[in-house]
Amino acid sequence: MSTPIPPHSAPPVLEVEELRTSLGSRRGRGNVVDGVSFSLSAGETLGIVGESGSGKTMLGMSLLRLLPRAAQIVSGSIRLDGRDIVGCTVAEMRDIRGAEIALIPQDPMVSLDPLFRVGTQIAETLRAHKPVAAGQAMSEAVELLRRVNIPDPELRAQAYPFEMSGGMRQRVVGAIGIACTPKVLIADEPTTALDVTVQAQYLALLQRLQRETGVALIVITHDFGVVAQICDRVAVMYAGRIVEQAEVGRLFDAPAHPYSRALIEASAAMANEGGGRRFPSIPGEPPPLFGRGEGCAFAPRCAFARDRCRREAPPQTSAGPAGHAVRCFYPLEGDAR
């Protein structure tokens, strides 16, 4: 295990407090991000894990202020290097996005423009934030391609996205992400579009880029393998809330929330070659966005739920060592395995 960075060893570059984002539709209105708080220091990697519908992508989009029309941030703050960007105007955000907080989107097949050469697309990002001439931007783009391990970068800068393999396209969007050396980089499901052997290569690349630039990395994923491989800290999301936050080794060894524990057990069981044919599963399904009840959102699926869990939502409390926090009235103790 690489040395984890202890919480608050450096001043945080990103501080999110009580963030609430609501989404409206004909069927009603609900909080897709519901009172989320965390902070992140330079050089640190935070994993945000959750299943589909948990709000992890909406949280990422809230941080970038790239929410769809139907969704708005209703309360809370996002301090990027001390400045609250919740109140920033559209024009201010355009300067901040890409330069100070950047995104590596999920599917490079969709996020790259099929009509432009990849070198041009990288240069475009550079020129949007820096007063550089076209020729200069292009040679910087070639340099970025070299840094993300694209062979023959001069030649490849002239290629169109369709001429590249999936793994190469993923590295191109990585290059766009780090182009303006942002302070915070959000990687949304960095491995789902990739094959197994290429996943390992890409995660190794992300780690190297982080070491070189000192960027604070947020990895949004549903895969505990990704968390185990590259994250220092983890936040587990369920129904819009962070139900548990901890240093990565601590979360795997002693998860305090019944949901985190069930998820870790379910994914460990999938990876266990000698485990027989039955898989431990979590009964039921995640709650719908509209009409979530008063109590803990996980209570209907929780084996340990009592009456209080169904009536009140549990506040965040400390679960042992510094930096380990949980939202559960009856947190688990002891080792998961």
Added chain:
Amino acid sequence: MTTASPTRPLLELKGLGRHLTLARAPFSREATRTVSILDNVNLAIAENETVGLVGESGSGKTTTARIILRLDSPSSGQVLFSGEDVGRLDGRALKSYRRNVQPVFQDPYSSLNPRLSVATIVGEPLFVSGEFAKAERRARVLQALNAVGLQADALGRYPHEFSGGQRQRIAIARALTLQPRLLILDEPVSALDISIRAQVMNLLDELQQRMRMSYLLISHDLDLVVRVADRVEVMYLGTIVESGPTRSIAKERRHPYTRALFDSKLPAHPRERRAIAPIEGELASPLNRPRGCPFHPRCAMATERCRVEAPPLRADAAGHATACHMVEI
């Protein structure tokens, strides 16, 4: 590949090949090219057995499934079902084959028609077979829904009203209505969340035990395949590079590609973190298929011989076969 099994397999692929002829570009002087998608694939599935087919995207897994389902036809080789050549079936015999071999696809969001009710979706195979009266169809649909853990109130509802896991249950119910002997499961859980994956895999296991079906489980997820399959076939660029009993494959990992697949698995715990990526490069395009062994450009052990001569798939006495010059049998 020769297995020691004395009984005839339920399904057998013999020397299966699939080539595509590429259209010539307008005004081009180049001759038309043929591209090989599958090359000499041999595979057997016994009664009540689960065979796992693993490989990365572009390896030919889905093409194999499409040929078995007769959604595509092979350029060479045969598909045998209970010893009969599937390519020659027509009329009633083909209908009966289709009843015995049913698919479950990866994405339950696109494999269920959003305009049809669950009753119509699940009842469609029965309707198409033309052998069941309305009342019987309804009874069988209900039975299939119950088998996958859904109730009668699902009948009048539409796919959008269900979650991903429930939709995959509906797709499985549809495959079950005709009481098939073989299910082709093409990435059946990769579109689902972790907590739901386990539910669906457990359901498939229960159904197999109860209905004595055979499964062809196609997946890129090595963990999953190793966990549930009796035999594993590892595919690379349209050829099978390693094949054998699951335990033996998981333990010995003879082919360098199989080893790379196992080594590329993400860690289950942060203390098992890897310092470097275990293998470089990506699967080549079938358009520029490497000469010799298809894996040699990425293989650390490759020699001159691997660059010119494709290794044949050779089996040992236990039925564990490997296509690699460097492996002694």
